[in-house]
Amino acid sequence: MEADILLAAKALTKIFPGVKALDEVDFELRKGEIHAILGENGAGKSTLIKIIGGVYKPDSGELWVEGQKVSINTPREAQMLGIRVIHQELNLLPNLSVEENLFLGNLPSGKLPGMVNWTELGERSAEILKKFHATINPKAKAGELTPGEQQLVEIAQALTSEVRILIMDEPSAALSESETRVMFDLLKQMVQDGIGIIYITHRIPEILEIADRVTVLRDGKQIGTISLEDTTAQQLVQMMVGRSLKDMYPRNRVDPGETLLEVKELCSAGLHQINLKIAAGEVLGVYGLMGSGRSLLANTIFGAVQAKSGKIIIHGRPVDITSPHRAKQFGLGYVPADRKAEALILPLSLRKNLTIGSIDKYLKSLIFIDEKTERASAADWIRTLDIRSTSQETSIGSLSGGNQQKVIFSRWLDTKARILILNEPTRGVDVGAKVEIYKLIDNLCKEGCAILMFSSEMPELLAIADRIVVLSSGKITGEFHWKGATQEKLMECAIEGLKERS
Amino acid sequence: MGSIGSSAETQIIGQRKTLSQILHKLLLKEGFALLIAWIIMVAVFTITSPHFLNTRNLLNIGRSVAIMGVVSTGVTIGLIGGVFDLSIAAVADVSAVVTSLMSLEFGFPPVLAMLVGLCVGVICGLINGLLVTKLRINPIIGTLATAGVFRGIAFLLTGGKSHAIDSEGFRWLGRSQVIGLPSAVIVMIIVMIIAYIVLRHTKFGRYTYAVGGNPLASRLAGINIDRHRLALFMIVAVSASLGGLVMLSKLGTMIPNANAGTELDMIAASILGGTALAGGGGSIQGMLMGVLILGTLRNGLVLNNVNAYWQEIASGIALIIAVGIDHLRTGGYR
Numbered sequence A: 001m002e003a004d005i006l007l008a009a010k011a012l013t014k015i016f017p018g019v020k021a022l023d024e025v026d027f028e029l030r031k032g033e034i035h036a037i038l039g040e041n042g043a044g045k046s047t048l049i050k051i052i053g054g055v056y057k058p059d060s061g062e063l064w065v066e067g068q069k070v071s072i073n074t075p076r077e078a079q080m081l082g083i084r085v086i087h088q089e090l091n092l093l094p095n096l097s098v099e100e101n102l103f104l105g106n107l108p109s110g111k112l113p114g115m116v117n118w119t120e121l122g123e124r125s126a127e128i129l130k131k132f133h134a135t136i137n138p139k140a141k142a143g144e145l146t147p148g149e150q151q152l153v154e155i156a157q158a159l160t161s162e163v164r165i166l167i168m169d170e171p172s173a174a175l176s177e178s179e180t181r182v183m184f185d186l187l188k189q190m191v192q193d194g195i196g197i198i199y200i201t202h203r204i205p206e207i208l209e210i211a212d213r214v215t216v217l218r219d220g221k222q223i224g225t226i227s228l229e230d231t232t233a234q235q236l237v238q239m240m241v242g243r244s245l246k247d248m249y250p251r252n253r254v255d256p257g258e259t260l261l262e263v264k265e266l267c268s269a270g271l272h273q274i275n276l277k278i279a280a281g282e283v284l285g286v287y288g289l290m291g292s293g294r295s296l297l298a299n300t301i302f303g304a305v306q307a308k309s310g311k312i313i314i315h316g317r318p319v320d321i322t323s324p325h326r327a328k329q330f331g332l333g334y335v336p337a338d339r340k341a342e343a344l345i346l347p348l349s350l351r352k353n354l355t356i357g358s359i360d361k362y363l364k365s366l367i368f369i370d371e372k373t374e375r376a377s378a379a380d381w382i383r384t385l386d387i388r389s390t391s392q393e394t395s396i397g398s399l400s401g402g403n404q405q406k407v408i409f410s411r412w413l414d415t416k417a418r419i420l421i422l423n424e425p426t427r428g429v430d431v432g433a434k435v436e437i438y439k440l441i442d443n444l445c446k447e448g449c450a451i452l453m454f455s456s457e458m459p460e461l462l463a464i465a466d467r468i469v470v471l472s473s474g475k476i477t478g479e480f481h482w483k484g485a486t487q488e489k490l491m492e493c494a495i496e497g498l499k500e501r502s
Numbered sequence B: 001m002g003s004i005g006s007s008a009e010t011q012i013i014g015q016r017k018t019l020s021q022i023l024h025k026l027l028l029k030e031g032f033a034l035l036i037a038w039i040i041m042v043a044v045f046t047i048t049s050p051h052f053l054n055t056r057n058l059l060n061i062g063r064s065v066a067i068m069g070v071v072s073t074g075v076t077i078g079l080i081g082g083v084f085d086l087s088i089a090a091v092a093d094v095s096a097v098v099t100s101l102m103s104l105e106f107g108f109p110p111v112l113a114m115l116v117g118l119c120v121g122v123i124c125g126l127i128n129g130l131l132v133t134k135l136r137i138n139p140i141i142g143t144l145a146t147a148g149v150f151r152g153i154a155f156l157l158t159g160g161k162s163h164a165i166d167s168e169g170f171r172w173l174g175r176s177q178v179i180g181l182p183s184a185v186i187v188m189i190i191v192m193i194i195a196y197i198v199l200r201h202t203k204f205g206r207y208t209y210a211v212g213g214n215p216l217a218s219r220l221a222g223i224n225i226d227r228h229r230l231a232l233f234m235i236v237a238v239s240a241s242l243g244g245l246v247m248l249s250k251l252g253t254m255i256p257n258a259n260a261g262t263e264l265d266m267i268a269a270s271i272l273g274g275t276a277l278a279g280g281g282g283s284i285q286g287m288l289m290g291v292l293i294l295g296t297l298r299n300g301l302v303l304n305n306v307n308a309y310w311q312e313i314a315s316g317i318a319l320i321i322a323v324g325i326d327h328l329r330t331g332g333y334r
Helices: A045-052 A075-080 A098-102 A118-130 A147-159 A177-192 A204-210 A233-241 A294-301 A324-329 A339-343 A350-355 A371-384 A401-413 A431-446 A458-464 A487-494 A496-501 B002-028 B032-048 B055-080 B088-104 B110-133 B139-158 B168-175 B183-201 B203-213 B215-220 B225-251 B263-272 B284-303 B308-330
Strands: A005-016 A019-030 A034-038 A060-065 A068-070 A083-086 A165-169 A196-201 A213-218 A221-227 A259-268 A271-279 A283-288 A309-314 A317-319 A332-335 A419-423 A450-455 A467-472 A475-481
Touching (some): A005 A045, A005 A196, A019 A196, A034 A045, A034 A177, A034 A204, A034 A233, A045 A165, A075 A083, A098 A118, A098 A147, A118 A147, A177 A196, A177 A204, A204 A233, A213 A233, A221 A233, A259 A294, A271 A283, A271 A294, A271 A450, A271 A475, A283 A294, A283 A458, A283 A487, A294 A419, A294 A450, A324 A332, A324 B215, A332 A401, A339 A401, A339 B215, A350 A401, A350 B203, A371 A401, A401 A431, A431 A450, A431 A458, A450 A458, A467 A487, A475 A487, A487 A496, B032 B284, B055 B088, B055 B203, B055 B225, B055 B263, B055 B284, B088 B139, B088 B225, B088 B263, B110 B139, B110 B225, B168 B183, B168 B225, B183 B225, B183 B284, B215 B225, B263 B284, B263 B308, B284 B308
Parallel strands (some): A019 A221, A034 A196, A034 A213, A083 A165, A165 A196, A283 A450, A283 A467, A332 A419
Antiparallel strands (some): A060 A068, A213 A221, A259 A271, A259 A309, A467 A475
8 A cells, every 4th residue: 555655745734824724734645546635715725735846845744755755845846756736827828839838848959959849849749739639739829729728738738747746726717618528538547557646626526526535625624535435525515614505605685676787788808798787685696717708897897997888877877987986986896806916905004905995984174084083983894894803003914815805895895885896705715704705795785785796616606696697708698597507507608608719 | 939930030031022022113113223224324423523413514414415305205205106207307407497587587586486497397297197197108218208308498498508596585495594494404394294294194195005005906996096196296296396496596506407317316315215116115204214314424424535436335335235124124126
């Protein structure tokens, strides 16, 4: 048995300021197995693979590769040990061709020093791409491929060098169903050659399909490692979430009231004829894969991106939203997807981040800020939303993701926004905070807000939204009432637009 | 017994810890580390030169840094808000030139002529701001270009010649005494106090830190960032033009390139004072220390008969040291 173990991690612990990302986690990968790591966002999956991949150093614990104790200090050292990581974000160089990307770092040399043997490069690339049954042109620029194709090229890239341990971080996030199928076949083929694969995901159906064993992480702790033969989907969910589905998604649906927001025939570069309608007390979910135009639609409705044509009607009145500044005046609020880049103002404190959208409320003699009432109001929100922080003067960057997100919610609640656009509201947030955010959404509905929720996580959309529309290639390809929606139906619509394009 | 001893011990350790914590906190406070550096510098020069520590010389230092203080205040507000302006010296000169012409050619009373000069500053700032917010030109390139334009206009208007402009009505701004202090220093103090209040206590100040700290997030929080940046460009330019007027008054002569080359000093003083070049951080008290350190350094070196060329080198090194120390704390350039 011992000889079969490719990689072993023993009692790995990693602490980041304010959070124990990994807490004494044991992990073991055997030859020829696909070992899935399952966990919610923030469970510690990425931290674990970053330690194995040499990006982070563990605070304590050991790593063993093929029976030898190792310390992996850089991604380069990981590569020397035969470890390859395929990250969630696409890492191809968009201006280079597919074949150049494939062999970047070890391009075949030509006759003269420093020259590239293009013939050999072409042949070897074609050979590798053939394995994928994919019709990818090796001469095409990587940036011109679909996200799914790019992902396949990244996997192919890993195969151009000696690999014994392949780590894949949510590889199917950008893939269509047929592409996922191709990838699965390929992975099964690879393990037969004795490679070990670590497959990170939060999608249970995928695990049931390809994994041999699964390790479940939750809040940095290892909940268990089990063989797939001994488990069911329900048991995995229970392990991952740590609570029943009803506790996870507290949702008390209310009858929708008057229509608050209506989007009619909205078009822009990348969006075609979008029609939406949301009533008070309603959550309208928008599902779409990466590159479907989700963020573009959110940004366009909020006025951050200019629409080419179309109408936006608020409270039955057509309005002209030319900027986020105007959107705010019409009672819109926006929680963006990329918190750090689009929402947080890092040099400022929690309080100043919270009140930046509603500072007009706290003015005295027209221009001066009345910090006393501002502080009192910030304290109110901190209490109401249970934002955990040592004080309201703490810098926003030192808060956990969930608490940061609650500050951004408070920012808009303090403007008395009635229409909230939420883009991936639970991204990078731990399970506990997720539940709190769902509860908050539920409460806002009760109070008569209209919520437009963009998400790439189907389970949360299915549980929270009253209706779900599916966006694909900038078009709406389906609309479902929550009772009639399933993961399969959503996925089918999500890839519909992709088919049309190709 | 044992328990009493140990509790007394922990108390002492506790006290020591809080003392070092207090010190640490103070050092993190804007401008405090610089204040200590300045005090050390004053002590050193007091020992090395008998002419350093007396009222006359200290007033000299004040006089010599006043213009830098006025302009750096505007520069600091701009930098905090993420607005960078390389045309300040040219704006100062073109404002002074227009003011002089209004008085010499058109017979405007001095105060009115000066107001026209400040309006020139407003217009220059408006042009800079529109280039950046409407045409989306990079601020460094845009203001480098307008610096050339403004400077050219200053030369064209004067034909490159200098004129004496030394009436009583011009002298008060930069060359008189008020309650024992040089008037230029008074101007600087007033400008700084206003800037301090604006940055600390007004909506405009709050927005300035936000827009400089993360423009995209500020925009998505519903701040009209283009309008704010336009206002910042105008503030920077007006402060430059006020500096130009003080200079005009101090020299008693209109010289079309009186301020040429000073823009980097103004920016350096601000950065030395802890203003974040990337925006979102900085303070008026920190900038004041930056200005004082540069002014005192130059004055002290002169009194110690150090070659003028060495003074330039010393200013440069002071900037590197100050920014270097700051970056040990914040992580620096990536």
